[in-house]
Amino acid sequence: MNLKKALSNSIFNTITKAADDLSLESYVIGGFVRDFLLKRGKEKDIDIVAIGSGIKLARKVSDLLPSKPKIQVFKTYGTAMLKSNDIDVEFVGARKESYAQDSRNPIVEDGTLEDDQNRRDFTINALAIKLNSDGYGELIDPFNGLSDLERKIIRTPLDPDITYSDDPLRMMRAIRFATQLDFMIERSSIESITRNADRIKIITNERIVDELHKIMLSDVPSKGFLLLEKTRILQHILPELTALKGIDEKEGQKHKDNFYHTLEVVDNISKHTDDLWLRWAALLHDIGKAPTKRFSKKVGWTFHGHEFVGSKMVYKLFKRLKMPLNDKMKLVQKLVLMSSRPIIISEDHVTDSAVRRLIFDAGDHIEDLMTLCEADITTKNPRKFKKYHNNFQIVREKMKEVEERDHIRNFQPPVSGKEIMERFNLKPSREIGTLKEAIKEAILEGEIPNDKEAAIAYMLEKANEMGLKKS
Ligand code: ATP
Numbered sequence: 143m144n145l146k147k148a149l150s151n152s153i154f155n156t157i158t159k160a161a162d163d164l165s166l167e168s169y170v171i172g173g174f175v176r177d178f179l180l181k182r183g184k185e186k187d188i189d190i191v192a193i194g195s196g197i198k199l200a201r202k203v204s205d206l207l208p209s210k211p212k213i214q215v216f217k218t219y220g221t222a223m224l225k226s227n228d229i230d231v232e233f234v235g236a237r238k239e240s241y242a243q244d245s246r247n248p249i250v251e252d253g254t255l256e257d258d259q260n261r262r263d264f265t266i267n268a269l270a271i272k273l274n275s276d277g278y279g280e281l282i283d284p285f286n287g288l289s290d291l292e293r294k295i296i297r298t299p300l301d302p303d304i305t306y307s308d309d310p311l312r313m314m315r316a317i318r319f320a321t322q323l324d325f326m327i328e329r330s331s332i333e334s335i336t337r338n339a340d341r342i343k344i345i346t347n348e349r350i351v352d353e354l355h356k357i358m359l360s361d362v363p364s365k366g367f368l369l370l371e372k373t374r375i376l377q378h379i380l381p382e383l384t385a386l387k388g389i390d391e392k393e394g395q396k397h398k399d400n401f402y403h404t405l406e407v408v409d410n411i412s413k414h415t416d417d418l419w420l421r422w423a424a425l426l427h428d429i430g431k432a433p434t435k436r437f438s439k440k441v442g443w444t445f446h447g448h449e450f451v452g453s454k455m456v457y458k459l460f461k462r463l464k465m466p467l468n469d470k471m472k473l474v475q476k477l478v479l480m481s482s483r484p485i486i487i488s489e490d491h492v493t494d495s496a497v498r499r500l501i502f503d504a505g506d507h508i509e510d511l512m513t514l515c516e517a518d519i520t521t522k523n524p525r526k527f528k529k530y531h532n533n534f535q536i537v538r539e540k541m542k543e544v545e546e547r548d549h550i551r552n553f554q555p556p557v558s559g560k561e562i563m564e565r566f567n568l569k570p571s572r573e574i575g576t577l578k579e580a581i582k583e584a585i586l587e588g589e590i591p592n593d594k595e596a597a598i599a600y601m602l603e604k605a606n607e608m609g610l611k612k613s
């Protein structure tokens with residue numbers, strides 16, 4: 143099969159010339175070829191393998207390019223990288239790898255194209271297209287990767303037990319590709335991953351999280367989490383989630399399976415947002431339910447305080463997985479903490495003050511919170527489904543009305559601490575905080591409107607009660 147048409151990017155002409163000049167057999171291999179055949183349509187990073195020195199080839203390519211791009215050389219890995227028109231091109235010499243038990247870093251020797259294809263993770267990632275003039279565009283597909291692409295199958299080139307135990311990261315990659323591309327993982331691979339699941343512990347958290355992010359950003363993330371669960375990898379990397387599995391029954395009362403519910407919420411929210419962290423919030427919104435689950439005869443199953451407990455768990459989980467402990471983490475925490483608030487409001491008569499408090503507490507994240515809560519509706523009862531959505535619609539309308547009138551979002555105290563100190567001749571003291579808090583409370587409760595005049599009048603009244611004298 144000839145795939146010249148995959149090589150339309152002009153960088154390939156230059157690589158062909160360089161490879162011919164050096165008499166170096168060269169191929170484009172891996173993700174680029176796969177994604178071309180899948181017509182994924184994204185200009186992707188390009189991986190080039192040379193049967194010989196990849197670094198030499200990269201130097202020659204840079205020489206031939208008018209822009210003479212800088213090349214980054216990684217001597218220890220025998221690789222070199224350059225950027226051309228915003229595409230990363232990586233050059234590597236074909237190699238043969240052998241692995242020790244306790245490490246995913248192989249012993250590397252020079253090898254043939256076949257050796258290099260053997261060390262690839264999946265048949266669909268081992269496809270190579272020849273770049274030299276002699277044989278230009280020829281597809282080299284020793285493992286029937288093309289047919290696996292058509293059948294949508296993830297399969298390893300070698301015995302799966304070798305591929306996965308050599309580098310356990312490949313287990314996550316298999317599941318990630320299956321999720322991203324909507325492929326099936328062949329049965330012997332699934333069995334091998336399940337057997338090797340605990341080897342995931344030799345993989346760094348950063349790499350695990352990279353794969354989790356990619357799963358999370360897929361169209362239907364639940365597919366990946368179900369595979370992680372089925373192969374027992376999930377219990378090693380996100381035990382908080384597997385703890386949500388199962389339905390308990392006592393005295394004829396059951397609760398829902400919060401694991402499968404969570405995955406539905408993640409899929410739901412993914413239809414409405416591509417925001418990685420909002421999707422994470424959906425994944426973690428119920429993790430506090432496992433440690434807070436109780437049963438009582440009177441009320442049945444309860445998860446009191448699971449939002450608070452869950453938001454504390456978010457911090458620990460991020461820390462353990464070496465995820466950033468920054469404002470993204472805080473957003474996830476806040477959404478978990480507040481995840482029941484709009485529901486509680488919507489179940490009752492929606493009052494202005496409850497809505498003002500919601501907007502005040504959620505701040506800039508009120509839209510995200512509403513998106514999460516709407517995704518949280520997973521009831522299979524169409525009547526209830528409609529009712530819950532309708533209730534949130536009422537909350538949204540009320541929010542709009544209240545916000546237009548009261549401007550609670552990005553609330554600024556109408557009277558500043560400085561002003562209070564001047565009016566009552568106070569040094570920094572507790573009274574100032576008390577007054578500011580009282581004003582804020584009065585506004586949120588709707589006792590006074592959110593404007594300066596009303597706030598000052600209210601403050602004078604309060605100050606009088608507190609026995610403060612005007613200066
Ligand atoms: P994407 O860039 O979309 O993640 P990709 O297939 O290009 O997909 P990369 O991580 O960029 O993935 O790797 C490029 C190629 O290197 C892969 O196609 C595969 O052939 C090989 N490869 C990457 N990681 C591994 C690994 N852990 N084990 C074996 N081969 C790998």
Ligand code: MG
Binds near residue numbers: 174186187
């Ligand atoms: Mg790539």
